[in-house]
Amino acid sequence: MVDIAREIFAEAGYEFDYQNFGWARSLQLAREQLIDGVVGALKGDAPDFIFPETALGEARITLYTHPQSQWVYDGIDTLQGKTLLVINGYSYSPELDRYISEYSDDPERIWILSGPAPLARALQLLDRERTDVFVEDSAVMSWFLAQNTSIAAPRNAGLAYEAPLFIAFPPENPDAAELANLLDSGLARLTASGRLAVILSAYWLSDPDL
Incomplete structure (x- = not known):
């Protein structure tokens, strides 16, 4: 782009x-x-x-988890009981945006990252299992992992929005x-x-x- x-x-x-x-x-x-x-x-x-x-x-908004997780995204209700990691100010999808807005003050449901280089920090948190799910565009994720081969790839848990x-x-x-x-x-x-x-x-x- x-x-x-x-x-x-x-x-x-x-x-x-x-x-x-x-x-x-x-x-x-x-x-x-x-x-x-x-x-x-x-x-x-x-x-x-x-x-x-x-x-x-074209954005392909995708949910990612720790490689050993078996969780699969199948609609907003499947986020129940999970901590979703998001980047401050991003729009993901109408459904996810409403969910994030509704629970932004609940750290058990939503964790918001700010500042530069949030993707590297997000993957670190995911790898350490300090959060359950991270949402990112699949092309951005693929490019980042190709440029940072030492970082463990997360598991694709499902497409949320295009x-x-x-x-x-x-x-x-x-x-x-x-x-x-x-x-x-x-x-x-x-x-x-x-x-x-x-x-x-x-x-x-x-x-x-x-």
Whole structure:
């Protein structure tokens, strides 16, 4: 997603500077106009933000457990009796978001991580069995594990939700609509030229996967 956006914005004369912050802080920095937009947003993350028409990726929100666990996610009711580890400010699915909001003050049900590099911390907590279940996008998890081969892979306990991913811009940004339109037109151009397929091939992805 970052490489696609970098190429689109470079063609239009923009410098694309990608920085990694905690998600809740990223949204706040965008609203304060200290950054221009956020990468990898679900529409539920910030419903008032300006989104392109075309998604740049697809989220597959997945539940993970310790490798020795036999638990399987089969709807929100199956979380009863489990501690769910989540990242502060993330939107996962309408159903999971409601559950997290309802029980956010109950540490026996919900444990919220904040700050940079939360995924590494989450996997450490899961491996030490200090929490039962962690929720993350499967592509993010796969990429992270490929980059950090010394970290034990968690067990996939089931898919919770699928939804499109976007680069989104805060309504406070006066260029938000222009930047969103630029992504749409640029993505169409990359698709037509075949350049999109070349970019995606570096990540073992094809166009439908984005």
